[in-house]
Amino acid sequence: xxxxxxxxxxxxxxxxxxxxxxxxxxxxxxxxxxxxxxxxxxxxxxxxxxxxxxxxxxxxxxxxxxxxxxxxxxxxxxxxxxxxxxxxxxxxxxxxxxxxxxxxxxxxxxxxxxxxxxxxxxxxxxxxxxxxxxxxxxxxxxxxxxxxxxxxxxxxxxxxxxxxxxxxxxxxxxxxxxxxxxxxxxxxxxxxxxxxxxxxxxxxxxxxxxxxxxxxxxxxxxxxxxxxxxxxxxxxxxxxxxxxxxxxxxxxxxxxxxxxxxxxxxxxxxxxxxxxxxxxxxxxxxxxxxxxxxxxxxxxxxxxxxxxxxxxxxxxxxxxxxxxxxxxxxxxxxxxxxxxxxxxxxxxxxxxxxxxxxxxxxxxxxxxxxxxxxxxxxxxxxxxxxxxxxxxxxxxxxxxxxxxxxxxxxxxxxxxxxxxxxxxxxxxxxxxxxxxxxxxxxxxxxxxxxxxxxxxxxxxxxxxxxxxxxxxxxxxxxxxxxxxxxxxxxxxxxxxxxxxxxxxxxxxxxxxxxxxxxxxxxxxxxxxxxxxxxxxxxxxxxxxxxxxxxxxxxxxxxxxxxxxxxxxxxxxxxxxxxxxxxxxxxxxxxxxxxxxxxxxxxxxxxxxxxxxxxxxxxxxxxxxxxxxxxxxxxxxxxxxxxxxxxxxxxxxxxxxxxxxxxxxxxxxxxxxxxxxxxxxxxxxxxxxxxxxxxxxxxxxxxxxxxxxxxxxxxxxxxxxxxxxxxxxxxxxxxx
Numbered sequence: 001x002x003x004x005x006x007x008x009x010x011x012x013x014x015x016x017x018x019x020x021x022x023x024x025x026x027x028x029x030x031x032x033x034x035x036x037x038x039x040x041x042x043x044x045x046x047x048x049x050x051x052x053x054x055x056x057x058x059x060x061x062x063x064x065x066x067x068x069x070x071x072x073x074x075x076x077x078x079x080x081x082x083x084x085x086x087x088x089x090x091x092x093x094x095x096x097x098x099x100x101x102x103x104x105x106x107x108x109x110x111x112x113x114x115x116x117x118x119x120x121x122x123x124x125x126x127x128x129x130x131x132x133x134x135x136x137x138x139x140x141x142x143x144x145x146x147x148x149x150x151x152x153x154x155x156x157x158x159x160x161x162x163x164x165x166x167x168x169x170x171x172x173x174x175x176x177x178x179x180x181x182x183x184x185x186x187x188x189x190x191x192x193x194x195x196x197x198x199x200x201x202x203x204x205x206x207x208x209x210x211x212x213x214x215x216x217x218x219x220x221x222x223x224x225x226x227x228x229x230x231x232x233x234x235x236x237x238x239x240x241x242x243x244x245x246x247x248x249x250x251x252x253x254x255x256x257x258x259x260x261x262x263x264x265x266x267x268x269x270x271x272x273x274x275x276x277x278x279x280x281x282x283x284x285x286x287x288x289x290x291x292x293x294x295x296x297x298x299x300x301x302x303x304x305x306x307x308x309x310x311x312x313x314x315x316x317x318x319x320x321x322x323x324x325x326x327x328x329x330x331x332x333x334x335x336x337x338x339x340x341x342x343x344x345x346x347x348x349x350x351x352x353x354x355x356x357x358x359x360x361x362x363x364x365x366x367x368x369x370x371x372x373x374x375x376x377x378x379x380x381x382x383x384x385x386x387x388x389x390x391x392x393x394x395x396x397x398x399x400x401x402x403x404x405x406x407x408x409x410x411x412x413x414x415x416x417x418x419x420x421x422x423x424x425x426x427x428x429x430x431x432x433x434x435x436x437x438x439x440x441x442x443x444x445x446x447x448x449x450x451x452x453x454x455x456x457x458x459x460x461x462x463x464x465x466x467x468x469x470x471x472x473x474x475x476x477x478x479x480x481x482x483x484x485x486x487x488x489x490x491x492x493x494x495x496x497x498x499x500x501x502x503x504x505x506x507x508x509x510x511x512x513x514x515x516x517x518x519x520x521x522x523x524x525x526x527x528x529x530x531x532x533x534x535x536x537x538x539x540x541x542x543x544x545x546x547x548x549x550x551x552x553x554x555x556x557x558x559x560x561x562x563x564x565x566x567x568x569x570x571x572x573x574x575x576x577x578x579x580x581x582x583x584x585x586x587x588x589x590x591x592x593x594x595x596x597x598x599x600x601x602x603x604x605x606x607x608x609x610x611x612x613x614x615x616x617x618x619x620x621x622x623x624x625x626x627x628x629x630x631x632x633x634x635x636x637x638x639x640x641x642x643x644x645x646x647x648x649x650x651x652x653x654x655x656x657x658x659x660x661x662x663x664x665x666x667x668x669x670x671x672x673x674x675x676x677x678x679x680x681x682x683x684x685x686x687x688x689x690x691x692x693x694x695x696x697x698x699x700x701x702x703x704x705x706x707x708x709x710x711x712x713x714x715x716x717x718x719x720x721x722x723x724x725x726x727x728x729x730x731x732x733x734x735x
Contacts, residue, residue, distance in 0.1 A: 038100055039130060039137045039153060048131040055129060058086030060233045064094060070229040071098055071177075071208055075201050078211045078225075080218040081233030082387035083341045087212045088113070088181050089126055095177040095210060096130075096154045106206045107176030108152065112159040114182045114190065115309055116142045118342050123147070123156045125345075130154075143482055144569070144576045159189035164482060166193070167432050171200055177208045182342055183221070184214040184380070186416035186445070188426050194224070195441045196433070216380040216413060224444045239352075239395040241386055243403045251355035251400050252280050256287060258398055259333060262351055263299055269350020269395070270332040274340070274385055276374060277359035281306045281335045288333060300329030307336040307343040311513075311566075338377045341388050350394065354385045356401040361657065362420045365454035367629040368612060370422075372659035378414045382406055416445040423447055424485050427455040428464060431471045432479040458612065461683045462489045480584055481577070483507060490609030491577070492586075497601035500581070501591040505536050506602070508574035510654050510666055516638045517561040523640050526599050527651070527668025529606060531640045533593055536574075539567045603652075603670055607678040610652050614675060615664060616692045617649045624651065624664060627692055631656075636663040650675070672699045 037044050055061060060081065070077045071094075081087050092111040099109055113119045123140035132138055139148035140156040148155055159180070166172055178197065183190055197209055211221055218230055248254040255273050262271060275281055288304040295302065336343055338358040358377050361370040377385075382399070389395035418426070430441055459465050462485060464475030471479070478488040487507050494503035509532040516522075516531055522538060524530035542556040557564035581588055592598040615624035615633065624633050633656055635642045654666035676684075676699045687693050 037131050039096070039132050042131075044131050047128070051129045055086070055090060058090060059236055060086035060090050063231050063233055064090070067091065067231055068094055068098060070231065071095070071210070074229050075205070075207065076209045076211070076225055076228045078213065078218055078221050078228060078230045079233060080213055080215045080230060082214060082235055083344070083384060084388065085233045085235060087233060088118075088122055088342070089129065091210060091212065092122075092154055092156070092179055093126060093130060095179060095208070098208075099153070099176045102176070104153070104176065107174055108154065109177045109179065110155045110157060110162060110172075110175050111179035112157055112162050112181055112190070112193070113342070114159060114185045114187055115343060116158055117307070118182075119156045119158055121345060126154065126156075144573045159187055159193060160482075163189045163192055163429065166196060166200075167429060167479065170433070171203055172207075173204075175207070177210060179210040179212065181212040183211055184217040185339060185342075186414075186418070188418045188421055188423070191416055191418045191443055191445065192426060192429070192441065195443050198225075198442065214380065214384055216383070220444065235387060237389070239386065239389040239397055241397045241399060243399045244401055246402060247405060248355075248400045251357050252276065252284070254400050255353045255355050256284060258353055258400070259288075260291070260295075263295070263302060263331060266299065267350070268329070268331075270334065270346055270348045271351045271353065272334045272336070272344050272349055272388055273353045274338055274355055275335060276355060276357045277337060278308050278310065279359075281308060281337065284335050297328070300331055303330055303332045305332055305334050307334055307340050309337055309340050309343065338381050338385075341384050344388055349389055350396070352385060352388050352395070352397045354382065354397065354399050356382070356399060356405070360414075360420075363422045363451070364658070365422075365448075365451045367626070367631055367658075368422075368454070368458075369626075369631065370657040372657050376401075376405070376409045376411075378412060379406060379410045380413050382410060418443060418447045419445060419451075421451075423451045423455040424458050427452065428459060428471075428475065428479050428485050431459075431465070431475065435471060435476070459485065461612065461680055462486065462609065463680075464489075477584060477586075480580060483511060483577075486609040486612070487511070488609070490605045491581075493608030494589075494601070494605040495587050497604050498589040499592070499598055499601040499605055500587065500589045502533055502593050502598065502602050503605050504574050504577050504581075504588075505533050506606075507577060508570040509533075509536055511573055512566050512570040514562070514566055514570060516640060520640075521560060526603070527648075528640050528666045529602070529654075529668045530599065532666070535562065536567070536570060537593070540571075600674075603668065603674060604678060606652055606668065607670060607674060610654070611675065611679045611683065613653050613656070614670070615651055615653060615656075616695075617647060617651075618691070620649075622647055625690070625692065626656070627687060627690070629688070630690075631658065631662065633662040633664045635667060636665040639665070639667050641667060672696055676700055 035044050036042065037048075060079075063079075067077065067079065079087055079091060088111070092109055095109045095111075099106065111122075113122065119140045119142050123134055123138055127134040127138040130138060134140075135147045136149060136151050138154045138156075139146075139152040141148055141161055142158050143161060162172075162178075172178065180190060180193060180197075183194070194211075201207055201209060213221065215232070218232075222228060222230060244254075252275060255275065259271060259273060273284065275284060285304045285306045288302055292302055332346060332348075334344055334346065334349070354377075356377055357374055358381075359372060359374045361372055363370050386397050389397070426447075433441075456465070456469070459475065462474070462478070464472060464478055464485060466472045474489070474492060477492060478485050481488040481491065483491075487510070491500070491503050491507060494500045506529050510529075514532060514535065516528060516535070522531050522534035524534055539553075539557070539562070543553050545552075554564050557567065578588065612628060614627040616627065617623065618625045618632075622634055624635070625631070626633070635647065641647050648669035650670050650672055651664070651667045652670045653664035656662070656664045672695060676696055684693075684696070
């Protein structure tokens with residue numbers, strides 16, 4: 001899993017995001033003795049000096065000496081500044097210089113980012129600026145992909161990957177400087193690291209922590225950590241801001257209309273458009289490409305570049321060769337969401353269009369589901385969008401809302417993700433950290449008690465906790481997987497039910513969120529989870545049949561409206577899960593997909609983890625009522641059951657969110673008998689009264705008296721058993 005395997009995307013990425021419109025001018029330096037690069041001992045190239053001139057123009061550069069002085073004398077340093085000031089690329093290099101001056105006796109440098117794409121891009125850019133190789137002196141690691149060696153001096157990674165590293169190495173002894181970037185985005189992983197590193201710093205006085213954030217977050221961080229140095233980086237230029245006269249009824253269409261107006265004006269420069277959600281990114285990308293044929297060719301080419309904050313598959317392939325495309329003007333249009341400003345890296349951005357709204361998921365612990373709400377962005381987000389032009393003095397920001405809307409309707413800041421998310425994975429992590437010796441976690445923003453209690457309750461249902469509330473044997477093993485705990489539990493159950501091969505495929509496909517856009521070809525009557533296995537197996541077969549022709553696999557995916565890069569990522573995820581299984585010595589059964597016994601065993605494994613995700617069609621027309629609450633949902637249009645003649649009465653679903661069109665996604669049929677067999681008894685007894693529960697109770701009552709007595713005895717025994725507290729777990733003992 002090296003960076004070389006992603007070379008087509010990386011080359012395309014470089015072309016679309018980092019290059020100027022024309023060919024770069026070659027710089028030839030003659031008759032000079034180049035300095036030696038202290039990181040690899042080789043002479044600097046001419047490109048290094050060219051990039052050095054660009055670096056010296058960054059606003060952060062004038063703070064270099066102040067920063068290094070602060071780093072030398074303080075354990076914690078905060079650097080505050082807006083986007084495009086150079087914080088994320090320059091400060092890690094200066095920290096590497098600091099560690100080099102101490103001959104790395106205190107460790108090397110790690111810098112966290114919120115988005116996977118930013119991790120890879122920064123590693124590539126910084127390696128270029130340092131004149132070293134990616135994967136050697138500079139590297140990165142993101143979920144399911146690592147590009148680092150023992151020689152790596154500067155590592156970029158996602159915040160959740162450093163969180164996983166602290167789980168196995170609580171003091172992070174390998175590092176001399178830890179940099180937390182984009183702290184203002186307030187992800188769950190970043191907030192957890194901010195809290196845990198307090199203890200690490202006390203145990204390691206030589207360790208340095210550098211926090212990079214937007215200005216609005218700096219005072220809160222100073223209050224949290226006490227009296228520590230704060231370095232402010234000011235932007236050189238302030239772009240012109242143009243507000244709308246009124247609130248737009250449809251910000252999405254207004255943004256696209258303005259985009260085409262700018263293009264028709266013939267003013268040069270690339271454009272950034274902030275949209276409400278990733279679905280709007282996809283929709284805008286399609287509409288711009290469709291409109292391309294109707295545009296005047298003299299205006300040049302519009303190139304939509306979708307930047308998805310949560311997706312790996314963000315880089316489109318160029319549809320024509322570079323030599324041909326360079327004959328006419330090419331204007332890039334970067335499409336992202338309100339939290340995507342750190343994904344924007346091209347230099348030629350002259351226009352920014354800000355819709356002023358965002359679609360946000362807020363977790364409701366009482367119904368175990370996300371509520372999807374559309375609301376105005378915060379004042380701090382609006383300010384960050386205005387700073388996106390960085391060093392450009394001639395750019396314009398178009399806000400599709402009146403100026404007074406900022407003061408009347410926008411909140412100062414949005415809540416931290418830890419106050420709006422499902423905390424089951426975080427609580428499992430913190431329970432694991434108790435084993436490692438940390439008994440508390442003082443968060444900068446406290447999570448809601450209700451969310452914490454629900455997370456503990458759900459972990460208890462999954463048998464991840466013992467009777468004392470500590471991690472059980474199952475809980476320890478579940479924490480080894482970088483997955484949702486329910487998915488981890490299903491994988492563990494598959495060891496007993498001998499369908500590990502198929503369950504790992506399902507786990508990889510749902511983790512990468514492969515959409516069943518063309519399911520009829522791959523339809524499996526048992527449901528979407530099984531259809532996903534068919535898709536994955538068909539992709540593998542297509543890849544095998546086109547070993548020497550890279551684009552034939554691409555064509556196969558296009559024919560079935562599938563994302564080839566997402567499916568390749570699913571392959572990587574699956575391979576990583578196999579390695580984890582081998583490392584912790586769990587059995588991997590031989591594939592047997594298609595047999596009746598195998599289908600039943602897969603359903604049992606899924607139910608072992610997702611018994612809380614059950615719904616029943618209450619009227620025979622696809623109105624599914626959740627078993628845990630009174631919410632009604634329909635099948636998602638991408639489900640293989642959608643528009644089918646007969647839809648199942650009882651289903652297990654992977655995901656449910658409350659929105660305008662409530663839908664359950666990745667759905668497979670189950671039987672009440674199977675549910676009753678595998679559900680923990682004390683979870684079932686805690687379910688609220690409903691017609692569905694009555695039906696299930698009748699199934700239980702129809703058991704023979706002997707079976708009923710046996711089940712009751714098992715239930716009583718399980719309550720006394722610390723490691724296996726539910727009937728389900730008796731079937732899932734790990735040898």
